[in-house]
Amino acid sequence: xxxxxxxxxxxxxxxxxxxxxxxxxxxxxxxxxxxxxxxxxxxxxxxxxxxxxxxxxxxxxxxxxxxxxxxxxxxxxxxxxxxxxxxxxxxxxxxxxxxxxxxxxxxxxxxxxxxxxxxxxxxxxxxxxxxxxxxxxxxxxxxxxxxxxxxxxxxxxxxxxxxxxxxxxxxxxxxxxxxxxxxxxxxxxxxxxxxxxxxxxxxxxxxxxxxxxxxxxxxxxxxxxxxxxxxxxxxxxxxxxxxxxxxxxxxxxxxxxxxxxxxxxxxxxxxxxxxxxxxxxxxxxxxxxxxxxxxxxxxxxxxxxxxxxxxxxxxxxxxxxxxxxxxxxxxxxxxxxxxxxxxxxxxxxxxxxxxxxxxxxxxxxxxxxxxxxxxxxxxxxxxxxxxxxxxxxxxxxxxxxxxxxxxxxxxxxxxxxxxxxxxxxxxxxxxxxxxxxxxxxxxxxxxxxxxxxxxxxxxxxxxxxxxx
Numbered sequence: 001x002x003x004x005x006x007x008x009x010x011x012x013x014x015x016x017x018x019x020x021x022x023x024x025x026x027x028x029x030x031x032x033x034x035x036x037x038x039x040x041x042x043x044x045x046x047x048x049x050x051x052x053x054x055x056x057x058x059x060x061x062x063x064x065x066x067x068x069x070x071x072x073x074x075x076x077x078x079x080x081x082x083x084x085x086x087x088x089x090x091x092x093x094x095x096x097x098x099x100x101x102x103x104x105x106x107x108x109x110x111x112x113x114x115x116x117x118x119x120x121x122x123x124x125x126x127x128x129x130x131x132x133x134x135x136x137x138x139x140x141x142x143x144x145x146x147x148x149x150x151x152x153x154x155x156x157x158x159x160x161x162x163x164x165x166x167x168x169x170x171x172x173x174x175x176x177x178x179x180x181x182x183x184x185x186x187x188x189x190x191x192x193x194x195x196x197x198x199x200x201x202x203x204x205x206x207x208x209x210x211x212x213x214x215x216x217x218x219x220x221x222x223x224x225x226x227x228x229x230x231x232x233x234x235x236x237x238x239x240x241x242x243x244x245x246x247x248x249x250x251x252x253x254x255x256x257x258x259x260x261x262x263x264x265x266x267x268x269x270x271x272x273x274x275x276x277x278x279x280x281x282x283x284x285x286x287x288x289x290x291x292x293x294x295x296x297x298x299x300x301x302x303x304x305x306x307x308x309x310x311x312x313x314x315x316x317x318x319x320x321x322x323x324x325x326x327x328x329x330x331x332x333x334x335x336x337x338x339x340x341x342x343x344x345x346x347x348x349x350x351x352x353x354x355x356x357x358x359x360x361x362x363x364x365x366x367x368x369x370x371x372x373x374x375x376x377x378x379x380x381x382x383x384x385x386x387x388x389x390x391x392x393x394x395x396x397x398x399x400x401x402x403x404x405x406x407x408x409x410x411x412x413x414x415x416x417x418x419x420x421x422x423x424x425x426x427x428x429x430x431x432x433x434x435x436x437x438x439x440x441x442x443x444x445x446x447x448x449x450x451x452x453x454x455x456x457x458x459x460x461x462x463x464x465x466x467x468x
Contacts, residue, residue, distance in 0.1 A: 007032040013188045035189060036182035066255060069166065069208070072110030075264060075273045076103070078302075079235060079248050081256015084167065087206045088255060089199045091228065093213045094237030099246050100212045101125075102270050104169045105134055107210070111167055112142040119165040123151040123175035137270040151185065153178045153194050157201060165207060170198065172212040173227075195230050228252060239359050245280070246271060247360065260300035278305035278416055281358035287386070291378030293453075294389050294418070295370035296409035297362055303405070303412035305389065307357040308367065310374035315351045326356030327371060328363070335372045335394060342398035343447060345379055366403035368394040369422070372446060373453045382454040387419040390453060391427075398446040402426040407434075414438040422449055 007016045010033055012026040019032050068083030077083050080090070094100050108118040122130050127149050139145075146163060150156055153176050160168055170176060176194045177185035184190070195211065202209045211231065228234050234252040239245055248262035263274040274280055282305055286292055291310040296303055308327075315321065324332045332354055339345045352375055356362050369392035377384050384390075391409055393401040403409075406427040413421055420439050428442035443449040 005034050005036055008035050008183075008188050010188055013192060033187065035187060069111070069116060070114065071107050072113065073103075073107065073273065075262030076107065076248065078300075079250045079253075079256075079260050079262045080233065081250075081253055081260070084208045085232070085255045086208060087202050088233065089202050089209045089211065089231040090233040090235060091211045091213055091231040092235045092237070093215050095215060098237040098239060099264070099266060099271050100237060101133070101171055102137065102266075103248075103264075104171060104210060104212060105130070105139065106137060106270050108145055108167070108169060109134070109137070109139040109142070112144040113140070115144070116166040117144045117163065118146065119159060119163055119168045120145065120147045121156055121159075121168065121170050121176075122147060122149050123171060125149070125171075136268070151175050151177060153197060154180075157197070160201060160205070160207060164205075167208045167210065168202075169210045170212065172214060174214050191227055192230075195227050199230050238361060243359050245274070245359055257300050261302070278303070278412060281306050281360065282416070285357070288383055290381050290383050291374050293370045293374040293377065293384050294413075295367045296389055296391055296413055297360075297364040297367055298405050298408060299364075301408075303408045304360070305412060305416060306360050306362065306367075308362075308370045308374045309355045309357055310371070310378040311353045312347070312350050312375060312378040315349050320347075320349055321351045321353075323352070324354040326359065326361050327354050327367070331368070332371065334396075335368060336375065338394060338396060338398055338446065339372060339376060342445075343376070343450065345376060347375075347379065350379065364403075365393040365401075366391050366409075368392065369400060369446070369449055373450060376450050377454060380454065384453050385420060387417070388422060388453065389413040389418050389420070390422045390449070392422070392424045392443070392449070394446055400424045400443050400445060400449060406431065410434070410436065410438060410440070422453060 007019050009023040009026065009028060009031045011028040011031045012023060014023050014025040016032065022029050023031050066085045068085055070083045071077055092100050105120070108120055111118055120130065127147050130147050146165070148159060173191055173195060174186040177190050178193050178197070181189050181193055198209055198211065201207065213227070232254045233250060236249050236251055238247040238249055244266050246264040246266060248264065250258050250260055252258060263277040264271040265274050282294065285294070285307050293308045294305055295308055296305050322329060322333050322336060336347055336352060340347050354371055354374065370390040372394055373384060373390055391403055393403055395401055402424045406423065410421055414436050418438060420441055422441045422443055425442040425444045428440055431440060434440065441452055443452065
């Protein structure tokens with residue numbers, strides 16, 4: 001009897017009895033791969049028998065604080081929401097060479113120091129290769145860290161049941177396969193079923209599982225989108241593999257905030273924590289150069305001072321270019337239009353480039369005013385007043401809108417020695433009791449902000465010491 005086959009989209013998991021050039025679900029081209037089709041088995045009945053819990057009233061459920069296991073790496077604990085929750089599944093994604101395996105082995109080493117038992121499943125490296133990397137990272141010899149080179153999911157499950165580890169690390173999910181599924185490792189069926197089985201195992205045994213996932217050339221996790229829905233936490237490593245700084249960002253977290261980030265520096269000893277990212281990002285800021293502005297953004301509960309750089313030059317082509325690195329290009333086009341319409345800057349024939357130094361991706365709208373001032377400074381060749389932090393969201397009519405957590409931003413700027421802070425007028429009303437040393441300069445519109453930022457003579461007339 002001829003085996004039945006089905007075509008599956010490798011992006012979203014959509015299935016079709018025949019090959020299609022374009023997926024009708026996710027609109028991806030040439031994403032269908034032929035796989036053997038297996039009818040649904042009786043595993044559903046087994047799973048029902050596995051769970052003995054009956055429906056209960058919500059009011060009868062005892063609420064208790066989740067116990068967390070500290071990793072010993074404070075930046076990672078911050079992103080996870082305070083530590084590893086028992087029975088949770090964490091997915092770590094990022095470009096090749098960004099540090100996924102490195103931080104996983106460092107976490108394993110730190111956890112063993114606190115008495116936890118770790119099982120590190122390396123499907124891409126041999127045990128000897130993993131040992132060499134652990135030695136390079138300075139890992140101590142522990143009798144609680146187990147390493148195995150295995151890609152068969154059934155054997156991995158047996159290892160977990162036998163060792164009963166506190167944390168399991170799967171490196172990576174794209175090479176793990178279930179023998180019961182005929183498709184090859186890394187396919188949609190394999191990734192979905194293997195992840196689902198590991199998640200079910202974590203919930204029933206209380207073992208925390210870290211899953212490392214590859215990313216596509218577009219920067220998204222390889223495999224079906226349902227993979228991100230199955231797990232509890234999704235962490236992304238950001239940063240160029242040739243850069244020394246790495247940003248660990250949570251894009252999904254059932255046990256904490258998704259706004260937190262962790263900052264690391266890649267060295268020969270692995271990833272080291274950056275305790276004061278603001279000071280690092282501003283350490284190479286040029287002095288007396290037009291187009292350089294410092295702003296303060298907030299990632300979760302952490303304020304960060306970053307440098308916005310802008311370059312404006314005469315276009316050699318018929319169409320002026322707008323390019324940005326670390327800042328939304330659509331937002332940049334909007335700010336340029338506001339500068340042209342409300343301020344009268346002739347930017348229609350100018351190429352405009354904006355860069356956020358340090359590899360940070362800025363999504364905070366409070367950076368709008370800093371970007372607009374940087375572009376105007378580069379266009380006019382006027383230097384922004386020294387030791388100044390600029391905050392505020394820019395509206396389409398040129399008004400400066402208030403931003404959140406203003407006190408955190410001001411305190412961070414003062415801590416690093418800044419003397420002036422240009423901020424929205426509405427935010428300044430809430431800082432009347434501020435007694436710090438930094439001088440607060442409230443502005444209501446973009447024109448007023450440019451006049452002050454690019455003209456040092458205006459500061460004594462407008463600036464308000466200590467918020468008074």
